[in-house]
Amino acid sequence: MKHLLPRVDKYFKTNLHTHTTISDGKQTPQEVKEIYKAKGYQVLCLTDHNVMVDHSNMNEPDFLMLTGMELNYNHENYRPKFDGKTYHFNLIAKRPDNVWTPWNVRRTNPEALEYNKLMECENMDMRHEVDITNAMIAKANEKGFLVMYNHPTWSCHSYPDYASLKGLWGVEVRNTDCYNAGIDENNARVWRDLLNLRNRIYPVGSDDAHKVEDMGGSWIMAGAEKLAYSSVIDALEKGDFYMSCGPEIFDLTIEENVVKITCSDARSVSLNNHGRFTRRVAAEENKTLNEAEFDIAPFFEKADENSFIYLTVVAADGSYATTRPYYLKELK
Numbered sequence: 001m002k003h004l005l006p007r008v009d010k011y012f013k014t015n016l017h018t019h020t021t022i023s024d025g026k027q028t029p030q031e032v033k034e035i036y037k038a039k040g041y042q043v044l045c046l047t048d049h050n051v052m053v054d055h056s057n058m059n060e061p062d063f064l065m066l067t068g069m070e071l072n073y074n075h076e077n078y079r080p081k082f083d084g085k086t087y088h089f090n091l092i093a094k095r096p097d098n099v100w101t102p103w104n105v106r107r108t109n110p111e112a113l114e115y116n117k118l119m120e121c122e123n124m125d126m127r128h129e130v131d132i133t134n135a136m137i138a139k140a141n142e143k144g145f146l147v148m149y150n151h152p153t154w155s156c157h158s159y160p161d162y163a164s165l166k167g168l169w170g171v172e173v174r175n176t177d178c179y180n181a182g183i184d185e186n187n188a189r190v191w192r193d194l195l196n197l198r199n200r201i202y203p204v205g206s207d208d209a210h211k212v213e214d215m216g217g218s219w220i221m222a223g224a225e226k227l228a229y230s231s232v233i234d235a236l237e238k239g240d241f242y243m244s245c246g247p248e249i250f251d252l253t254i255e256e257n258v259v260k261i262t263c264s265d266a267r268s269v270s271l272n273n274h275g276r277f278t279r280r281v282a283a284e285e286n287k288t289l290n291e292a293e294f295d296i297a298p299f300f301e302k303a304d305e306n307s308f309i310y311l312t313v314v315a316a317d318g319s320y321a322t323t324r325p326y327y328l329k330e331l332k
């Protein structure tokens with residue numbers, strides 16, 4: 001039997017996207033941290049707009065701060081609070097002291113100006129164009145960052161805006177702030193498109209919280225060996241996590257062509273591949289299930305090295321958890 005999710009003592013509840021008073025958030029970094037701690041999180045990345053900050057002085061034995069920022073730059077057709085395109089990416093540093101940023105943005109917020117002096121700014125060209133964006137992503141990868149593509153729906157993006165992007169680590173499938181604001185920010189389709197364009201890219205749930213009401217709605221559960229910076233980054237890089245806005249996944253295994261998942265109370269579990277090899281197990285009416293099995297022998301008959309599967313657990317309230325893609329060679 002092979003375990004597809006790591007067997008570790010504990011999965012760390014993680015939010016990779018939040019704002020504070022350093023940019024346009026309502027709460028201070030310390031207040032945001034306390035709120036997430038109280039909600040049972042162990043890992044938090046404060047990603048203020050265009051300000052890369054090392055918050056490791058806020059670490060505690062049971063709480064880890066990741067260094068990051070949200071980079072954003074608009075198309076000339078961008079109109080605030082209305083429409084038009086904009087790129088928003090989270091840059092998550094693989095080392096806590098890495099405060100490089102690809103853009104020197106002068107912000108008016110006094111607190112941000114203070115942090116601005118601590119950043120290493122590169123002053124790259126930042127226009128809303130795919131080639132320029134790919135140059136930025138490549139540079140960010142080279143400089144030691146995971147690059148996450150944020151809220152493509154809110155950003156008014158369609159296929160041409162993301163199909164040619166390369167070097168992305170993850171994409172926001174669910175974003176609490178957008179969801180709570182009523183936007184149809186369910187980006188499983190964007191994620192699938194990027195997978196089918198031969199990108200190994202992971203699905204992320206995050207809050208993008210600017211205020212307390214949006215904190216704790218979507219997250220990832222990271223299967224890191226221990227609560228240490230390098231361990232958590234290692235789990236993120238390898239895809240040793242799943243995203244959720246409700247259900248928990250306890251185990252995911254494969255044995256003799258049968259994929260088995262155990263989870264918290266669910267209405268259904270579905271299995272997808274890149275195309276239309278799909279399966280769904282649903283609980284009886286008004287009941288829930290806690291495990292599901294899928295015989296994927298027919299998948300193996302036609303799969304090639306780019307073929308993958310992923311699973312989605314849906315709870316009675318509609319909340320869901322999604323695994324990363326698992327490719328043929330990992331399943332065999």
Ligand SMILES: [Zn+2]
Nearest residue numbers: 070088150151
């Ligand atoms: Zn954003």
Ligand SMILES: [Zn+2]
Nearest residue numbers: 017019070208
């Ligand atoms: Zn944001």
